[in-house]
Amino acid sequence: VVSAGRERTATITDVARAARVSPATVSRVLNGTSEVSADRAERVRTAVVKLAYQPFSPARALRHQRTNVWAAIVADIENPFFTSVVRGIEDGAHERGYRVVLCNSDGDLAKEADYVDVAIAERMAGVVIAMASTRRSNLAPLLDRGIPVVAIDRRPARATVDCVVVDNRAGAAEATAHLIEVGARRIACITGPRGVSTATERLAGYRDALERAGMEVDGALVRREDFREAGGYDAVTALFGGRDRPDALFVANNQMTVGALHALHDRGIDVPGDVAIVGFDDAPWATLTRPQLSVVAQPTNEIGRVAAELLAGGGGGRARTVVLPPKLVIRQSSARPR
Amino acid sequence: VVSAGRERTATITDVARAARVSPATVSRVLNGTSEVSADRAERVRTAVVKLAYQPFSPARALRHQRTNVWAAIVADIENPFFTSVVRGIEDGAHERGYRVVLCNSDGDLAKEADYVDVAIAERMAGVVIAMASTRRSNLAPLLDRGIPVVAIDRRPARATVDCVVVDNRAGAAEATAHLIEVGARRIACITGPRGVSTATERLAGYRDALERAGMEVDGALVRREDFREAGGYDAVTALFGGRDRPDALFVANNQMTVGALHALHDRGIDVPGDVAIVGFDDAPWATLTRPQLSVVAQPTNEIGRVAAELLAGGGGGRARTVVLPPKLVIRQSSARPR
DNA sequence: GTGAAAGCGCTAACAC
DNA sequence: GTGTTAGCGCTTTCAC
Numbered sequence: 001v002v003s004a005g006r007e008r009t010a011t012i013t014d015v016a017r018a019a020r021v022s023p024a025t026v027s028r029v030l031n032g033t034s035e036v037s038a039d040r041a042e043r044v045r046t047a048v049v050k051l052a053y054q055p056f057s058p059a060r061a062l063r064h065q066r067t068n069v070w071a072a073i074v075a076d077i078e079n080p081f082f083t084s085v086v087r088g089i090e091d092g093a094h095e096r097g098y099r100v101v102l103c104n105s106d107g108d109l110a111k112e113a114d115y116v117d118v119a120i121a122e123r124m125a126g127v128v129i130a131m132a133s134t135r136r137s138n139l140a141p142l143l144d145r146g147i148p149v150v151a152i153d154r155r156p157a158r159a160t161v162d163c164v165v166v167d168n169r170a171g172a173a174e175a176t177a178h179l180i181e182v183g184a185r186r187i188a189c190i191t192g193p194r195g196v197s198t199a200t201e202r203l204a205g206y207r208d209a210l211e212r213a214g215m216e217v218d219g220a221l222v223r224r225e226d227f228r229e230a231g232g233y234d235a236v237t238a239l240f241g242g243r244d245r246p247d248a249l250f251v252a253n254n255q256m257t258v259g260a261l262h263a264l265h266d267r268g269i270d271v272p273g274d275v276a277i278v279g280f281d282d283a284p285w286a287t288l289t290r291p292q293l294s295v296v297a298q299p300t301n302e303i304g305r306v307a308a309e310l311l312a313g314g315g316g317g318r319a320r321t322v323v324l325p326p327k328l329v330i331r332q333s334s335a336r337p338r
Numbered sequence: 339v340v341s342a343g344r345e346r347t348a349t350i351t352d353v354a355r356a357a358r359v360s361p362a363t364v365s366r367v368l369n370g371t372s373e374v375s376a377d378r379a380e381r382v383r384t385a386v387v388k389l390a391y392q393p394f395s396p397a398r399a400l401r402h403q404r405t406n407v408w409a410a411i412v413a414d415i416e417n418p419f420f421t422s423v424v425r426g427i428e429d430g431a432h433e434r435g436y437r438v439v440l441c442n443s444d445g446d447l448a449k450e451a452d453y454v455d456v457a458i459a460e461r462m463a464g465v466v467i468a469m470a471s472t473r474r475s476n477l478a479p480l481l482d483r484g485i486p487v488v489a490i491d492r493r494p495a496r497a498t499v500d501c502v503v504v505d506n507r508a509g510a511a512e513a514t515a516h517l518i519e520v521g522a523r524r525i526a527c528i529t530g531p532r533g534v535s536t537a538t539e540r541l542a543g544y545r546d547a548l549e550r551a552g553m554e555v556d557g558a559l560v561r562r563e564d565f566r567e568a569g570g571y572d573a574v575t576a577l578f579g580g581r582d583r584p585d586a587l588f589v590a591n592n593q594m595t596v597g598a599l600h601a602l603h604d605r606g607i608d609v610p611g612d613v614a615i616v617g618f619d620d621a622p623w624a625t626l627t628r629p630q631l632s633v634v635a636q637p638t639n640e641i642g643r644v645a646a647e648l649l650a651g652g653g654g655g656r657a658r659t660v661v662l663p664p665k666l667v668i669r670q671s672s673a674r675p676r
Numbered sequence: 677g678t679g680a681a682a683g684c685g686c687t688a689a690c691a692c
Numbered sequence: 693g694t695g696t697t698a699g700c701g702c703t704t705t706c707a708c
Contacts, residue, residue, distance in 0.1 A: 061396035290628030
């Protein structure tokens, strides 16, 4: 008789009763923790199927004092860079029997702290985090409790945790050097907020390249924005507001690049004729824009997979840092200007 | 004395001891379930802070037989349409005290079934799902157990659950009618796989528009692909392989549109000169392409928020279906061809 | 091999 | 108001 739902969900005791064994035996069969005679095991398996039994994982977690869930806390769930990284984490987690809960801190320290609390309350097995700020961190409560943490993309200033990052400084320097080589003389840099390591490192790389070329770093050509589309738009508006316009742009993340391109278009500024441009992070649509966009591409999937590997390693011993190489992809937006 | 982590995490009993009250009183203070004298409440709060106590939610879940977590199971986490919808769900969930776990079925029925199992094992409070297939569903186990379900984007053929969808048929018809009006005579439709309602409905809308205009539906101009970028690419390759090329394209999702544009570019086909094109789903970069992309935009955030509202409503009574209007956004890619 | 029993952390029912 | 108690579903001793 199939009754219309809503009957009490079967527990291990129900299965035990149906199989005429003890709950302990059911547990042993399900987890393979010790030998069980063939016929009893069979009876258990039949009962499990018949009752559509699903172990209640909070009860397990209560026993084990630990879940098999990882939290991935990222600063912006709508940024394709992060979702792609998360894909990598998921793949790595799946292979190791973990599940991944994706949390969106929105770049907000308080929201991030909330999700850290959640991770603790749930006794999650580990946390992968792209921090809202690398200066002020919410990591201490996790570390105090011995919950393994891997920082991705952004490198915490103080806390010593495993990290997976890209060589931002080198990538930015390469991009800037490329703009110099192509003939640009007034190169602007649109980077992210203070207190986010990627923003700082990419700016440092930009400076490196200018200095190596014997060019002066003009403070008026450096804009700190918020890593969002609007930030890129505003930066371009400011940079092209007066005289002494830049003839090239290095933009330190994907969303700001979108904003910058919109602003350039709105002002009728031609790319790469009037300004050459190189962005950070590749995207599926980067070859659909006219001109096609030159970028510093990051190995997103690998970042996630390596993070999963480190997290599974459990943060034992010294904090490890894995630095992956970015790759300059030259397309049309950085063709020789003028 | 700050000891180097790893001491046992504080439990409610520890807090009770430190505050010289019973565990029940601690629980009452924390949950506000009944009045507690001011001084005891104060002692409890002090102890909570001092011990950095965090309630262990699996234990709560065990008591309550229910968590405060919703699962959002989507067919493709890297599709910005879905992440944007998830943002809406999160907003709605947050307001109501729920948290959202994002799960990626990858359009795969087996993975989807896995996540459904997880949702059951965790006794999640609800599930929002963009189904891998609307023909064969994994919903029965959820419904049997009385777990509220809201289907988004895709409408299940059989199961009766709450739905939030867009009027795909009308949106597709409008897009196609626009292409007709602009002078196109051989309009191709690149839609998604059989067994996904959005694919079917958008195709139906395309047919509607042709019929209304007294135009014949040519089967050779209809391609069923997989809603991924590669699908769009392949479709264009096939459509433009022989003679009798289309002079317009209606592409039924964002990722396939990217693929289609790549293929057109690779073949040197001019948009909109040789073919006009309208895609489905808007994107931040849609105005960066040259020509700018005409699309049928969906109210992604609202889809998520409405889903949250329905889920919180708990699926009581008859299954409700909310149909939201899409909006045709005309840009340059659908300018008069030739 | 197997079952009985205890207990993980929390809360709701019940006494006082 | 407050404490005592029982029990949620599961796993893991510990006897047998």
